[in-house]
Amino acid sequence: MAKMSPKARRGLGILAVGAVLAVAVGLTLSALEDTVVYFYDPSTLADKPLDDRLIRVGGLVVEGSVSTQTTPIQFSLSDGAAEVKVVYSGILPDLFREGQGIIAEGRFDGQVFTAETVLAKHDETYMPKEIADSLKDKGLWKDQPQSDNAY
Amino acid sequence: MTEFLQMGGYAAFIWPSWGLAVLVLLGVTVSSLRHGRRIQKELEQSELKPEQKKEQS
Amino acid sequence: MFDYLANPARFQRIANVIRPLAWLIFIITLLPGLYYAFFNSPADYQQGETVRIMYIHVPSAWMALMGYVLMALMALFYLVWKHPLADIAARSMALPGAAFAFITLVTGSLWGAPMWGTWWVWDARLTSMLILLFLYIGYMVLVDSFDREDRGSKAGAVLLLVGVINIPIIKFSVDWWNTLHQGASVIRVGGPLIDASMLIPLLLMAAAAKWWFIAITLIRMRTLMGERRLQSRLASRREGGAHD
Numbered sequence: 001m002a003k004m005s006p007k008a009r010r011g012l013g014i015l016a017v018g019a020v021l022a023v024a025v026g027l028t029l030s031a032l033e034d035t036v037v038y039f040y041d042p043s044t045l046a047d048k049p050l051d052d053r054l055i056r057v058g059g060l061v062v063e064g065s066v067s068t069q070t071t072p073i074q075f076s077l078s079d080g081a082a083e084v085k086v087v088y089s090g091i092l093p094d095l096f097r098e099g100q101g102i103i104a105e106g107r108f109d110g111q112v113f114t115a116e117t118v119l120a121k122h123d124e125t126y127m128p129k130e131i132a133d134s135l136k137d138k139g140l141w142k143d144q145p146q147s148d149n150a151y
Numbered sequence: 152m153t154e155f156l157q158m159g160g161y162a163a164f165i166w167p168s169w170g171l172a173v174l175v176l177l178g179v180t181v182s183s184l185r186h187g188r189r190i191q192k193e194l195e196q197s198e199l200k201p202e203q204k205k206e207q208s
Numbered sequence: 209m210f211d212y213l214a215n216p217a218r219f220q221r222i223a224n225v226i227r228p229l230a231w232l233i234f235i236i237t238l239l240p241g242l243y244y245a246f247f248n249s250p251a252d253y254q255q256g257e258t259v260r261i262m263y264i265h266v267p268s269a270w271m272a273l274m275g276y277v278l279m280a281l282m283a284l285f286y287l288v289w290k291h292p293l294a295d296i297a298a299r300s301m302a303l304p305g306a307a308f309a310f311i312t313l314v315t316g317s318l319w320g321a322p323m324w325g326t327w328w329v330w331d332a333r334l335t336s337m338l339i340l341l342f343l344y345i346g347y348m349v350l351v352d353s354f355d356r357e358d359r360g361s362k363a364g365a366v367l368l369l370v371g372v373i374n375i376p377i378i379k380f381s382v383d384w385w386n387t388l389h390q391g392a393s394v395i396r397v398g399g400p401l402i403d404a405s406m407l408i409p410l411l412l413m414a415a416a417a418k419w420w421f422i423a424i425t426l427i428r429m430r431t432l433m434g435e436r437r438l439q440s441r442l443a444s445r446r447e448g449g450a451h452d
Contacts, residue, residue, distance in 0.1 A: 007289060008286055010287060010288045011288045011407075014287060014369060016286065016371075017369075021370060021373060022373055023375050025377075029377075033385075035385045036385045037385050038329065038330075038331035038332065038333050038385065038386050038387050039386050040386070040390055040441065041386075058296050060385060073356070081264055087256040091325075092325075093322075093323065093324060093325030094322055094323060094325075095254060095323055095324075095325075096256070117325075117326070118325065119324045119326050119329070119388060120323060120324050120325055121324065121327045121388055121390065122254050122255060122323060122324075123390055123391075123401075124390045124391045124396075125393070125401045125402075126252050126255075126259060126262070126390060126393060126395040126401065126403060126406050127253055127402070127403035127406070128250030128251065128252070128323075128403060128405060128406075129250070129251065129252060129253040130250070131253070131403060132253035133253075137290065145221060155246075158257040158258075158260070158361045159256045159257035160256075161256065161257050161258045161322055162255075164258060164261065164319065164321060164322050165257060165258065165261055165318075167263060168261045168265070168266060168315040169261075169264055170312060171311065171315070172264045172268065172311045172315065173279055175279070175307050175311055176307060176311075178419065179235045179303055179304055179307050179424060180309075180420075181261055181425050183303075183427050183428050183431070184427065186428075186431055187427050187428070187430060187431040187434075189433075190431050190434040190435050190438065191434060193434075193435050193438055194437065194438055197438060197441050197442070197447070203264060203401050
């Protein structure tokens with residue numbers, strides 16, 4: 001160690017501080033997991049304790065579950081494993097439609113999720129409408145989200 | 152043309168986005184060039200000997 | 209290569225060649241980029257015309273990240289090898305980098321409003337991007353808040369290296385946690401999920417952003433080197449004057 005050049009010592013010092021910092025930030029973020037996560041899936045929602053706090057749930061709008069004629073609007077969200085029924089009286093974002101990824105913020109009483117805000121989440125695929133239509137025509141459309149985070 | 156400007160009803164979001172980007176990038180460009188030119192001039196000035204400076208002024 | 213470039217005179221000679229070239233490449237990527245972005249690319253099947261915000265939002269975000277990574281690299285060179293040129297480079301990249309971070313946030317907000325239904329949420333991606341803007345601003349304020357310039361440079365370099373932890377957090381936030389922001393479309397395992405007709409304007413605009421950044425950085429570096437030469441010249445003249 002004593003024979004190291006000042007340059008190497010400085011470099012090693014910076015590396016060590018960086019490593020410690022990275023571990024510290026990693027630990028902090030994993031401890032804060034619940035705060036960093038912006039929304040829960042319908043299947044994890046059941047495990048959350050029921051209280052009066054605002055929570056968010058995200059999932060795909062179940063086909064055929066939407067009734068916009070009723071007040072409040074009703075629809076179901078699914079993550080493939082579980083479904084949750086949502087009621088909402090407010091303005092829906094432009095992207096709201098069946099099969100779309102949606103995040104609802106509101107309260108859950110164990111059966112029905114009463115939303116105060118509804119946000120649309122889109123996936124990371126971009127293509128012109130004609131191509132999307134022809135993919136659907138040919139039956140090549142993947143209804144499954146491209147990644148875990150697509151809804 | 153109007154159809155193009157309306158951007159399918161999203162004109163209020165698309166044009167401000169681009170407008171702001173142009174404004175910010177142009178601002179950085181102009182201020183960088185101006186500052187550079189000023190420093191270059193001052194450098195040239197300081198290269199002149201004091202006697203030359205008197206003659207100039 | 210870094211040692212080779214660290215000689216300021218040699219660096220300036222090379223930079224004088226690259227600078228006009230950078231402007232040229234900027235123009236020849238920007239013009240077709242804008243043409244494709246507005247006139248020769250389709251609307252998205254989901255997001256309609258708002259996809260045109262992507263062509264400024266995404267290149268800005270890439271450059272904000274890349275600019276910061278380059279600055280952090282310069283900070284490392286400065287702290288370990290004490291090259292003043294590395295400090296000058298980092299200082300010169302801060303303003304254009306901050307500009308890109310700012311544009312990313314505002315255009316993202318203008319895109320999120322119609323599509324997501326909100327201007328802003330505190331999800332991991334948006335929050336970490338805001339922190340990046342604060343790091344840029346913090347760096348610019350910090351380096352200029354010391355009487356002795358080298359103290360400012362050193363403090364700034366430390367801040368840059370500490371803040372570099374934020375970069376992987378921004379990039380992978382959309383994979384690690386549930387966020388409102390969608391996952392990566394271009395730089396991802398398995399290839400881009402963007403149709404070629406939209407990828408062309410995106411990559412052209414990204415190239416334009418990159419070469420603009422290079423040109424501006426080189427201009428600002430020359431200015432800063434000139435400023436330092438000016439200062440030392442004035443200082444030596446003042447000292448010389450005392451002996452007269």
